[in-house]
Every structure is written in C-alpha cells, then in structure tokens.
Amino acid sequence: MSLDFLPADAGPGFAVGAAKPWTGRYPVSSGLFEVRPARMPRDVLPVFDDDLDCIVGYQRAFADRCHLFDLNGDMLGVWEAMTALPPPAERGSLMVVGGLWKANVRGMTALGLNGSGMALAPAMLAQLRSRFAALADTPLLYAEAAHARMSDPQRFVPVHILRLAMRHGERIAPPEGLKGVARYMIGLRIRQLPFMLDLVTAHAGATIVAFNYWRYADTSPVARSRGNP
DSSP states (O other): OOOTTSOTTOSTTOOOOOOEEOOSOOSSOGGGEEOOOTTSOTTOEEEEETTTTEEEEEEEEETTEEEEEOTTSOEEEEEEOSSOOOOGGGSOSEEEESTTOOTTOEEEOTTSOEEEEOOOOHHHHHHHHHHHHHHHSSOOEEOHHHHHHTTOTTTOOOHHHHHHHHHHSEEEOOOTTOOSEEEEEEEEEETTEEEEEEEEEETTTTEEEEEEEEEGGGGSHHHHHTTOO
C-alpha cells in the first residue's frame, strides 16, 4: 500500500512537529473495532460489553470449560460451565455482557451484530473492564494529520486499538525520510471484516504521527493486479 496517509510534505528531514491531545467524542462506536494478538486462540469469541459499547475481552469454550482472555491475550480465568453451552453455530458471533442481556439468550446488539448473552462473575467482568480502561484512558498525543483523522468517521481508530497495535503489531521499517519514529502493521477487524492497520509513532509511542487502514483483500496480488487502491 502507498504511504499517502502521511502528511503531504513528508520526506527527507520531515519532523513530527507540534502534537496535541485529542479530546473529542468518538465519531463511531469503538465496539466495531478489534485487534487480536497473534497468541490469541483462533476459536475465541469477542466479549462485547453492552454498557461500555466496546469489546473488552475474549471467551473460548471447549467441551465443558470456558476460558476468559483480556485484550492482550492474557488468560484471566478458567471455569466449568454450570449449564450446557449452546452449539457453536447457535452462539452468535460474539458474547455479550452488561445491559439487559441474559446468559445463552441470542439477540442483536445496537451495532447490528448477532450475539449471545454470557454469564460472567462480577469479579471477572470488573477485571476485564479495568484492563480495558488501562488501554483506553491513557492519553496520547497526535500530530496534525493524525489528530484530524480522529474526528473523521471514515478514518477514526479508537485509542485502545492504537495501543494494542503498538504492543502486538509487527515492527516494520519506518517511512523513508522519517527519523525517530516506529512503524507497526497489524490485522484489524471492523464489523468483523478483515482490514490492515498501518501506524507510525514517535516519542516512545507517546505521539501518533499517522495511521491508516484498508481492506485486507486490497493487499492481495489479485487486488493489486486489478488496480485497487
């Protein structure tokens, strides 16, 4: 993919310049986004918190055991299911806690995604929320172009997703001409569809220089041969 998400004057000698915090409201729901660390089991389902309007962890159900993971892929608990779990095809595409959701009852979230209510001990839910808050509430600074993208519903990426990308993304070579920056590439899901996220940071991850995402399909050789952007 091209680096057209960088400022137009990016090139040899380009400097990050003044950065400022972003204090606006999310232009779209953060519950649409997720980044899964490579160590996360493939058969997990997202845990969507209806009260926070965000994915706060993951659940894996195998036989009569349930495993709970936070967003970094760290396991928080394992327990035996007290009631028979619905077959995988009947669990929906995500598990839902909070709000008026009841265990093993299927429904549709406000985001239009099919889910199943999840029984989760209050202490476990509190841990998930606490670890999510540690990612989402830690402030970041943004260069001018990145700051503008945070208010654009077509380009916005939630703060906790940017932090997860820094922690779990593949470190790749920075854009030519930019010094003192780090660049990360990682798979991103939006509405459960695959995308790629490209992120450039400075000042040990405290400043977001630029970020961009695109459909994963557009990175394939077939897509490039057809002239997709």
